[in-house]
Amino acid sequence: MNTLAKIGVVALAASMVAGCATVTYSSPGMLEDVSVKGVDGKVGQAILIDTSGYYMFWAIPLASGDLRWSDEKKSIEGGTSFFSDQVGIEELQTALLKIAESRNCDLADVSFFDGDASYAGPSYGGAVGTCFGSSHMSVSAILVPRKVVYKKGK
Amino acid sequence: MRMNIKSLAVLPLALLALAFAGCSSYTEIARWNSNVPINDGEVPVATFLTQNFSYQLLGCIPLCTGRPWTEGNEEVVDDFNVKPFADEATLDNNLVSLRHALDVVGSHRIAQFRATEDDSAFWSLLLINRHEVRTQCIILKPEAK
Numbered sequence: 001m002n003t004l005a006k007i008g009v010v011a012l013a014a015s016m017v018a019g020c021a022t023v024t025y026s027s028p029g030m031l032e033d034v035s036v037k038g039v040d041g042k043v044g045q046a047i048l049i050d051t052s053g054y055y056m057f058w059a060i061p062l063a064s065g066d067l068r069w070s071d072e073k074k075s076i077e078g079g080t081s082f083f084s085d086q087v088g089i090e091e092l093q094t095a096l097l098k099i100a101e102s103r104n105c106d107l108a109d110v111s112f113f114d115g116d117a118s119y120a121g122p123s124y125g126g127a128v129g130t131c132f133g134s135s136h137m138s139v140s141a142i143l144v145p146r147k148v149v150y151k152k153g154k
Numbered sequence: 155m156r157m158n159i160k161s162l163a164v165l166p167l168a169l170l171a172l173a174f175a176g177c178s179s180y181t182e183i184a185r186w187n188s189n190v191p192i193n194d195g196e197v198p199v200a201t202f203l204t205q206n207f208s209y210q211l212l213g214c215i216p217l218c219t220g221r222p223w224t225e226g227n228e229e230v231v232d233d234f235n236v237k238p239f240a241d242e243a244t245l246d247n248n249l250v251s252l253r254h255a256l257d258v259v260g261s262h263r264i265a266q267f268r269a270t271e272d273d274s275a276f277w278s279l280l281l282i283n284r285h286e287v288r289t290q291c292i293i294l295k296p297e298a299k
Binding site for chain 2: 024025026030031033034035038046048050052108109111115136138140142
Protein backbone atom coordinates (compact mmCIF):
# COMPACT_ATOMS: atom_id res chain seq x y z
CA MET A 1 0.00 0.00 0.00
CA ASN A 2 1.57 3.30 -0.99
CA THR A 3 1.64 6.42 1.15
CA LEU A 4 -1.19 8.12 -0.72
CA ALA A 5 -3.49 5.16 -0.17
CA LYS A 6 -2.59 5.04 3.53
CA ILE A 7 -3.40 8.72 3.90
CA GLY A 8 -6.68 8.13 2.09
CA VAL A 9 -7.68 5.29 4.41
CA VAL A 10 -6.78 7.37 7.50
CA ALA A 11 -8.74 10.33 6.13
CA LEU A 12 -11.76 8.12 5.38
CA ALA A 13 -11.66 6.65 8.89
CA ALA A 14 -11.30 10.13 10.40
CA SER A 15 -14.19 11.51 8.37
CA MET A 16 -16.36 8.53 9.38
CA VAL A 17 -15.69 9.07 13.07
CA ALA A 18 -15.62 12.87 13.15
CA GLY A 19 -18.16 14.01 10.62
CA CYS A 20 -21.08 11.62 10.81
CA ALA A 21 -23.50 13.65 12.91
CA THR A 22 -23.41 17.24 14.02
CA VAL A 23 -25.80 19.51 15.85
CA THR A 24 -25.14 23.21 15.23
CA TYR A 25 -26.84 26.13 16.94
CA SER A 26 -26.51 29.74 15.91
CA SER A 27 -25.09 32.00 18.58
CA PRO A 28 -27.68 33.60 20.86
CA GLY A 29 -28.77 36.96 19.51
CA MET A 30 -27.95 36.28 15.86
CA LEU A 31 -31.67 36.42 14.99
CA GLU A 32 -32.48 39.06 17.59
CA ASP A 33 -33.99 41.66 15.26
CA VAL A 34 -35.38 39.21 12.72
CA SER A 35 -39.06 38.32 12.68
CA VAL A 36 -40.38 35.13 11.15
CA LYS A 37 -43.70 34.87 9.37
CA GLY A 38 -46.32 33.30 11.62
CA VAL A 39 -44.49 34.02 14.85
CA ASP A 40 -45.33 36.93 17.12
CA GLY A 41 -42.41 38.39 18.98
CA LYS A 42 -38.82 37.30 19.13
CA VAL A 43 -37.44 34.06 17.82
CA GLY A 44 -34.60 32.09 19.39
CA GLN A 45 -31.68 30.30 17.78
CA ALA A 46 -31.43 28.62 14.40
CA ILE A 47 -30.57 24.94 14.58
CA LEU A 48 -29.05 22.63 11.99
CA ILE A 49 -28.83 18.86 12.53
CA ASP A 50 -26.79 16.95 9.99
CA THR A 51 -26.14 13.22 9.57
CA SER A 52 -24.10 11.25 7.07
CA GLY A 53 -23.62 7.58 6.37
CA TYR A 54 -20.90 5.65 4.58
CA TYR A 55 -21.59 2.43 2.71
CA MET A 56 -19.60 -0.21 0.92
CA PHE A 57 -20.86 -1.08 -2.54
CA TRP A 58 -23.70 1.44 -1.94
CA ALA A 59 -25.57 -0.99 0.33
CA ILE A 60 -23.54 -2.29 3.28
CA PRO A 61 -23.43 0.31 6.08
CA LEU A 62 -19.96 0.98 7.45
CA ALA A 63 -20.62 3.95 9.70
CA SER A 64 -23.33 6.51 10.15
CA GLY A 65 -24.22 9.50 12.27
CA ASP A 66 -25.88 8.67 15.56
CA LEU A 67 -27.89 11.35 17.33
CA ARG A 68 -27.82 10.50 21.02
CA TRP A 69 -29.51 12.11 24.00
CA SER A 70 -27.00 13.22 26.63
CA ASP A 71 -28.43 13.23 30.16
CA GLU A 72 -25.45 15.24 31.34
CA LYS A 73 -25.85 18.07 28.82
CA LYS A 74 -29.63 17.70 28.47
CA SER A 75 -29.30 17.85 24.73
CA ILE A 76 -28.70 15.80 21.60
CA GLU A 77 -25.08 15.08 20.70
CA GLY A 78 -23.66 13.78 17.47
CA GLY A 79 -21.87 10.45 17.56
CA THR A 80 -20.96 7.61 15.26
CA SER A 81 -22.57 4.21 14.92
CA PHE A 82 -20.63 1.49 13.11
CA PHE A 83 -22.17 -1.10 10.78
CA SER A 84 -25.66 0.33 11.07
CA ASP A 85 -27.59 2.92 9.12
CA GLN A 86 -28.94 5.70 11.34
CA VAL A 87 -29.43 8.27 8.58
CA GLY A 88 -33.12 9.00 8.19
CA ILE A 89 -35.92 11.52 8.52
CA GLU A 90 -37.28 9.75 11.61
CA GLU A 91 -33.96 10.02 13.49
CA LEU A 92 -33.61 13.69 12.57
CA GLN A 93 -37.18 14.47 13.53
CA THR A 94 -36.87 12.67 16.86
CA ALA A 95 -33.66 14.58 17.67
CA LEU A 96 -35.18 17.93 16.67
CA LEU A 97 -38.30 17.37 18.78
CA LYS A 98 -36.25 16.29 21.82
CA ILE A 99 -34.13 19.43 21.56
CA ALA A 100 -37.24 21.63 21.24
CA GLU A 101 -38.93 19.97 24.22
CA SER A 102 -35.83 20.10 26.40
CA ARG A 103 -35.44 23.84 25.72
CA ASN A 104 -39.16 24.55 26.10
CA CYS A 105 -39.39 25.80 22.54
CA ASP A 106 -41.72 25.50 19.59
CA LEU A 107 -40.39 25.24 16.06
CA ALA A 108 -40.69 27.43 12.98
CA ASP A 109 -39.57 26.91 9.38
CA VAL A 110 -38.69 23.23 9.77
CA SER A 111 -36.99 22.14 6.57
CA PHE A 112 -35.55 18.73 5.70
CA PHE A 113 -32.79 18.10 3.16
CA ASP A 114 -32.09 14.72 1.63
CA GLY A 115 -28.83 14.22 -0.23
CA ASP A 116 -29.32 10.49 -0.34
CA ALA A 117 -28.57 10.25 -4.05
CA SER A 118 -25.09 11.73 -3.71
CA TYR A 119 -23.29 8.44 -3.95
CA ALA A 120 -19.66 8.81 -4.91
CA GLY A 121 -19.38 7.36 -8.36
CA PRO A 122 -16.28 6.21 -10.22
CA SER A 123 -15.82 9.66 -11.71
CA TYR A 124 -15.21 11.17 -8.27
CA GLY A 125 -12.57 8.96 -6.78
CA GLY A 126 -11.63 6.05 -8.98
CA ALA A 127 -11.53 2.78 -7.02
CA VAL A 128 -12.40 4.56 -3.77
CA GLY A 129 -15.51 6.07 -5.32
CA THR A 130 -16.55 2.77 -6.82
CA CYS A 131 -16.32 0.86 -3.54
CA PHE A 132 -17.70 3.46 -1.16
CA GLY A 133 -20.82 5.57 -1.20
CA SER A 134 -22.28 8.10 1.15
CA SER A 135 -25.65 9.52 2.04
CA HIS A 136 -26.49 12.76 3.75
CA MET A 137 -29.61 14.14 5.42
CA SER A 138 -30.22 17.22 7.51
CA VAL A 139 -32.92 19.32 9.07
CA SER A 140 -32.91 23.00 9.92
CA ALA A 141 -35.37 24.99 11.99
CA ILE A 142 -35.78 28.05 14.14
CA LEU A 143 -36.38 27.56 17.85
CA VAL A 144 -39.17 29.73 19.22
CA PRO A 145 -39.38 30.11 23.01
CA ARG A 146 -42.81 28.92 24.19
CA LYS A 147 -43.87 32.20 25.75
CA VAL A 148 -44.43 33.39 22.19
CA VAL A 149 -48.10 33.16 21.18
CA TYR A 150 -48.84 32.06 17.63
CA LYS A 151 -51.29 33.97 15.50
CA LYS A 152 -54.35 32.13 14.32
CA GLY A 153 -54.32 31.11 10.66
CA LYS A 154 -50.67 31.95 10.07
CA MET B 155 3.02 8.38 -21.15
CA ARG B 156 5.64 8.51 -18.40
CA MET B 157 5.22 10.79 -15.36
CA ASN B 158 8.31 12.37 -13.88
CA ILE B 159 8.90 13.94 -10.46
CA LYS B 160 8.27 17.47 -11.73
CA SER B 161 4.82 16.63 -13.01
CA LEU B 162 3.96 14.99 -9.69
CA ALA B 163 5.01 18.14 -7.84
CA VAL B 164 2.43 20.08 -9.83
CA LEU B 165 -0.39 17.96 -8.38
CA PRO B 166 -0.57 19.54 -4.89
CA LEU B 167 -0.24 23.00 -6.44
CA ALA B 168 -3.09 22.20 -8.81
CA LEU B 169 -5.21 20.99 -5.91
CA LEU B 170 -4.44 24.15 -3.96
CA ALA B 171 -5.27 26.34 -6.95
CA LEU B 172 -8.52 24.45 -7.42
CA ALA B 173 -9.39 24.91 -3.76
CA PHE B 174 -8.68 28.64 -3.86
CA ALA B 175 -10.50 29.13 -7.16
CA GLY B 176 -13.65 27.45 -5.94
CA CYS B 177 -13.41 28.67 -2.40
CA SER B 178 -15.64 31.62 -1.89
CA SER B 179 -18.73 32.93 -0.35
CA TYR B 180 -21.59 33.52 -2.72
CA THR B 181 -24.55 35.66 -1.77
CA GLU B 182 -27.47 36.70 -3.89
CA ILE B 183 -30.55 38.78 -3.32
CA ALA B 184 -33.16 38.39 -6.05
CA ARG B 185 -35.94 40.97 -6.00
CA TRP B 186 -39.39 39.43 -6.48
CA ASN B 187 -40.35 42.02 -9.14
CA SER B 188 -43.86 40.66 -9.49
CA ASN B 189 -47.24 40.68 -7.82
CA VAL B 190 -47.42 36.90 -7.75
CA PRO B 191 -48.10 35.95 -4.12
CA ILE B 192 -46.89 32.93 -2.16
CA ASN B 193 -48.89 30.70 0.18
CA ASP B 194 -51.45 32.93 1.87
CA GLY B 195 -51.42 35.79 -0.60
CA GLU B 196 -48.43 37.75 0.62
CA VAL B 197 -46.08 39.12 -2.03
CA PRO B 198 -42.41 38.74 -1.01
CA VAL B 199 -39.78 41.45 -1.33
CA ALA B 200 -36.89 39.24 -2.37
CA THR B 201 -35.31 35.82 -2.18
CA PHE B 202 -32.03 35.39 -0.32
CA LEU B 203 -29.36 32.76 -0.75
CA THR B 204 -25.87 32.54 0.70
CA GLN B 205 -23.31 29.79 0.55
CA ASN B 206 -19.91 29.59 2.12
CA PHE B 207 -17.15 27.08 1.41
CA SER B 208 -14.06 26.07 3.32
CA TYR B 209 -11.37 23.55 2.53
CA GLN B 210 -9.41 21.41 5.01
CA LEU B 211 -6.42 19.20 4.38
CA LEU B 212 -7.22 15.69 5.63
CA GLY B 213 -10.44 17.02 7.08
CA CYS B 214 -8.82 18.97 9.89
CA ILE B 215 -6.11 21.43 8.71
CA PRO B 216 -7.81 24.59 7.39
CA LEU B 217 -6.53 25.65 3.96
CA CYS B 218 -8.85 28.47 3.00
CA THR B 219 -12.36 29.71 3.43
CA GLY B 220 -14.96 32.03 2.00
CA ARG B 221 -16.03 34.89 4.26
CA PRO B 222 -19.47 36.26 5.10
CA TRP B 223 -20.99 39.09 3.09
CA THR B 224 -20.86 42.19 5.23
CA GLU B 225 -20.56 45.12 2.85
CA GLY B 226 -21.88 46.25 -0.50
CA ASN B 227 -25.35 46.43 -1.95
CA GLU B 228 -27.57 43.92 -3.63
CA GLU B 229 -25.85 44.43 -6.99
CA VAL B 230 -22.87 42.56 -5.56
CA VAL B 231 -24.18 39.06 -6.04
CA ASP B 232 -20.92 37.16 -6.26
CA ASP B 233 -18.21 37.77 -3.72
CA PHE B 234 -14.95 35.86 -4.04
CA ASN B 235 -13.73 36.85 -0.63
CA VAL B 236 -11.11 34.27 0.29
CA LYS B 237 -9.20 34.00 3.55
CA PRO B 238 -6.32 31.51 3.79
CA PHE B 239 -5.74 29.08 6.65
CA ALA B 240 -9.10 29.62 8.32
CA ASP B 241 -12.53 28.05 8.44
CA GLU B 242 -15.36 30.56 8.43
CA ALA B 243 -18.00 28.43 6.73
CA THR B 244 -20.40 28.33 9.64
CA LEU B 245 -24.10 28.79 10.29
CA ASP B 246 -23.30 31.91 12.32
CA ASN B 247 -21.44 33.53 9.43
CA ASN B 248 -24.30 32.73 7.06
CA LEU B 249 -26.58 34.55 9.48
CA VAL B 250 -24.16 37.51 9.41
CA SER B 251 -24.67 37.60 5.62
CA LEU B 252 -28.43 37.26 6.11
CA ARG B 253 -28.53 40.19 8.52
CA HIS B 254 -26.59 42.34 6.05
CA ALA B 255 -28.99 41.32 3.28
CA LEU B 256 -31.97 42.25 5.48
CA ASP B 257 -30.37 45.65 6.12
CA VAL B 258 -29.83 46.15 2.38
CA VAL B 259 -33.41 45.18 1.49
CA GLY B 260 -34.84 47.19 4.38
CA SER B 261 -36.96 44.51 5.99
CA HIS B 262 -36.14 42.08 8.78
CA ARG B 263 -39.10 39.75 8.27
CA ILE B 264 -38.44 36.34 6.71
CA ALA B 265 -40.18 33.09 5.80
CA GLN B 266 -39.14 29.62 4.66
CA PHE B 267 -35.75 29.79 6.39
CA ARG B 268 -33.56 26.87 5.45
CA ALA B 269 -29.96 25.92 6.26
CA THR B 270 -27.96 22.97 4.99
CA GLU B 271 -24.37 21.85 5.26
CA ASP B 272 -22.37 19.31 3.37
CA ASP B 273 -18.90 17.80 3.39
CA SER B 274 -17.29 16.24 0.36
CA ALA B 275 -13.82 14.79 0.06
CA PHE B 276 -14.18 12.09 -2.58
CA TRP B 277 -13.37 14.57 -5.36
CA SER B 278 -9.79 14.81 -4.04
CA LEU B 279 -9.38 11.16 -3.02
CA LEU B 280 -10.12 12.20 0.58
CA LEU B 281 -7.07 14.47 0.81
CA ILE B 282 -9.01 17.72 0.91
CA ASN B 283 -12.43 18.09 2.47
CA ARG B 284 -14.79 20.75 1.20
CA HIS B 285 -17.21 22.04 3.82
CA GLU B 286 -20.20 23.91 2.55
CA VAL B 287 -22.92 25.77 4.45
CA ARG B 288 -25.94 27.21 2.66
CA THR B 289 -28.72 29.37 4.02
CA GLN B 290 -31.74 30.62 2.15
CA CYS B 291 -35.04 32.30 2.91
CA ILE B 292 -37.69 34.57 1.48
CA ILE B 293 -37.70 38.16 2.66
CA LEU B 294 -41.14 39.63 3.30
CA LYS B 295 -42.38 43.17 3.80
CA PRO B 296 -42.42 44.40 7.38
CA GLU B 297 -45.68 43.54 9.09
CA ALA B 298 -48.21 46.36 9.13
CA LYS B 299 -49.06 47.39 12.68
